[in-house]
Amino acid sequence: MKRAFRYSTITGSLNQIGDRFMRCGYKRDYSYEEILTELSRLDVLDGVELSYSTEGGVESDEKRLLPLLQRFHLVPTFVNSSLFGEQKWMFGSLSSPDEAVRRSAIADTKRGLDYTRSIRAAGYNLWTGQDGFDYPFQTDYQRQWDSFVESVRELCDHAPDIRITLEPKPREPRNRSLIDTVPTALLACAEIGRKNVGLTIDVGHTLAAGGNMARDLDMALRADRLFNVHVNDNYGTWDDDMIVGSVHLLEWLEVAWTLKRRGYAGFVSVDIFPYRENQFEAVRESILYLERFAALVDRIGMARLDELLARRSVTEVLKVVREEVFAR
Numbered sequence: 001m002k003r004a005f006r007y008s009t010i011t012g013s014l015n016q017i018g019d020r021f022m023r024c025g026y027k028r029d030y031s032y033e034e035i036l037t038e039l040s041r042l043d044v045l046d047g048v049e050l051s052y053s054t055e056g057g058v059e060s061d062e063k064r065l066l067p068l069l070q071r072f073h074l075v076p077t078f079v080n081s082s083l084f085g086e087q088k089w090m091f092g093s094l095s096s097p098d099e100a101v102r103r104s105a106i107a108d109t110k111r112g113l114d115y116t117r118s119i120r121a122a123g124y125n126l127w128t129g130q131d132g133f134d135y136p137f138q139t140d141y142q143r144q145w146d147s148f149v150e151s152v153r154e155l156c157d158h159a160p161d162i163r164i165t166l167e168p169k170p171r172e173p174r175n176r177s178l179i180d181t182v183p184t185a186l187l188a189c190a191e192i193g194r195k196n197v198g199l200t201i202d203v204g205h206t207l208a209a210g211g212n213m214a215r216d217l218d219m220a221l222r223a224d225r226l227f228n229v230h231v232n233d234n235y236g237t238w239d240d241d242m243i244v245g246s247v248h249l250l251e252w253l254e255v256a257w258t259l260k261r262r263g264y265a266g267f268v269s270v271d272i273f274p275y276r277e278n279q280f281e282a283v284r285e286s287i288l289y290l291e292r293f294a295a296l297v298d299r300i301g302m303a304r305l306d307e308l309l310a311r312r313s314v315t316e317v318l319k320v321v322r323e324e325v326f327a328r
Helices: 032-042 062-071 099-118 141-158 182-192 203-208 213-222 250-261 279-300 302-311 314-326
Strands: 006-010 047-051 075-080 123-126 163-166 197-202 226-231 267-270
Touching: 006 075, 006 279, 032 062, 032 279, 047 062, 047 267, 062 075, 075 099, 075 267, 099 123, 099 141, 123 226, 141 163, 141 182, 163 182, 163 226, 182 197, 182 213, 197 203, 197 213, 203 213, 203 226, 213 226, 213 250, 250 279, 250 302, 250 314, 267 279, 279 302, 279 314, 302 314
Parallel strands: 006 047, 006 267, 047 075, 075 123, 123 163, 163 197, 197 226, 226 267
Antiparallel strands: none
C-alpha cells in the first residue's frame, strides 16, 4: 500500500542508550545487523538515517554498511555529523574561536561529506550542539556567527552536489544554541548563500522552543529550504524524543496537512530515544500514527480544510476533527 510519506529512522538511538542516571541503559546491546533485521520486519521504512564518525563503526564504513542495507532493501537517507561528542568541541566546532579547532571541524565534516557522496545518501545533516554559549560575556556573537557562516559556505563549496542541512535546537548541550530556531537557521542559509544548504527540522526541537510545528515547516517550505524532517513528540519543555502522537493530536494533524498541502517530497525520519520501550515497535507506532494523521487529512479533504481555514472558525475545525476521529 502506498504510504503518505517516505520514511526513515535514525538507527543510532535504537541500541543500548543510557540516561544521566542509568548510563548503562536498560536493554541489551544489538549488533547493527540485528537492528536492521528488526527494522525490516516492521515493513514501514524506506531507509535509515546514519551517524558518521571519523572513529569508524558500521555506519561509517561503506564496505560493511552497503551490503547490509541492500540485503534489507533500505537506502541511506541523511548522514548526521558528530561535532558534539568530543572534548575538543567544548567551546564550539564550526564556530570555534580557536582557528585550529574550527579547521579540524571543517576537515572532519568534509570527510563526512565525501562519505555521504560515496554511499549515495540523500544529504548531510549538521547538528552543531556545542556551538552556542552558556553565560553572558562568554562569546563574541558577531565573530561566532561569521565563523559559522564562513565554515558552512566552505563546506557547501566542497560538496556542491550534496544537500547540507542545519538542524536548529534551542539548547542542549549548550544553554543557548547558535542555530536555535528555524528563523535563525533560515537567516544563516540566506547569509551562506548556497543553493545546497537547507534545514533538517526536528519538530521536537520546535516544541521545546515553544513553537508551532506546522508553522516552522511551512516557513522552511516557503523558502524552499526544507530538505529533511525529524519527527518525535514531547511535553514542550524539553527534547524528550517520544513516540509520535503520544502527546499531541491536533498539532500533528496540522503537520500532516502542511506537508501534504505543500507537496513535501523528502524523507520523514523518526528520531526518538525509547529508553525503556521496545525501540522497534516505537518506530513502527510513530510511522503508523503519521499515516493515520495523513489519512485523516485525506478523509476530511484538502479543499474542506482550506475552506475552514479561510473562514477562521476554530470551533468548526474542532467539530470536523471530533466527528471524523470519534465517529468511526
